[in-house]
Amino acid sequence: MKIFIKIIFFYFILITISFANCDFKKLKFGFNHPGGFDLPDKGHFFEKIYGEHICNDKNYHNLTFQGEFLDGKLISANLRQVNVPDDFLENLIYFYGEPSSKSTIDSVDGIDYYYWNLSDKQIILKFHKSSEGTATNLVITESDYLEMFSKIEEIQ
Numbered sequence: 001m002k003i004f005i006k007i008i009f010f011y012f013i014l015i016t017i018s019f020a021n022c023d024f025k026k027l028k029f030g031f032n033h034p035g036g037f038d039l040p041d042k043g044h045f046f047e048k049i050y051g052e053h054i055c056n057d058k059n060y061h062n063l064t065f066q067g068e069f070l071d072g073k074l075i076s077a078n079l080r081q082v083n084v085p086d087d088f089l090e091n092l093i094y095f096y097g098e099p100s101s102k103s104t105i106d107s108v109d110g111i112d113y114y115y116w117n118l119s120d121k122q123i124i125l126k127f128h129k130s131s132e133g134t135a136t137n138l139v140i141t142e143s144d145y146l147e148m149f150s151k152i153e154e155i156q
Contacts, residue, residue: 021091022055022063027077029121029142044070049077059085075148079138088136089114092125099125119143 027049051063063084068076085091092114093099099114109130116123121142128135142148 021057021094022051022060024054024092024095024140026054027065027074027140029075030073042071070148076139076141076145079136082133082135084136089125092116092123096123
């Protein structure tokens with residue numbers, strides 16, 4: 001019995017260490033705001049989504065996403081930020097696998113581009129590198145975002 005308890009104890013320690021992450025699956029497209037805030041249920045609008053609402057790891061809590069909503073439902077999330085944790089790309093690969101396509105450069109200045117074309121969503125990640133630092137741009141949308149965009153144009 002003691003061995004069994006020790007095994008379970010070490011298992012939970014390993015899980016805690018290895019699963020420090022930001023689970024973008026918590027950005028539930030087609031559903032209300034992940035933070036549970038009261039938002040309008042009609043129209044097209046943007047609202048902040050804080051990292052603490054979707055990320056288990058405190059290293060990601062300082063991230064601020066711009067959520068795009070249509071009729072009260074999340075259709076896109078965008079992150080534009082500097083000083084993003086170094087393992088951001090590895091976090092995406094952990095959840096979604098290797099990108100469908102990518103373009104990276106070895107120089108200090110330039111843009112590294114990664115794209116995931118998944119059945120339910122599309123993900124674009126860009127690292128804008130310069131001698132001053134790296135800015136990150138992440139866009140996650142539903143697969144049928146372009147079709148929804150025509151509905152947005154009708155509303156406006």
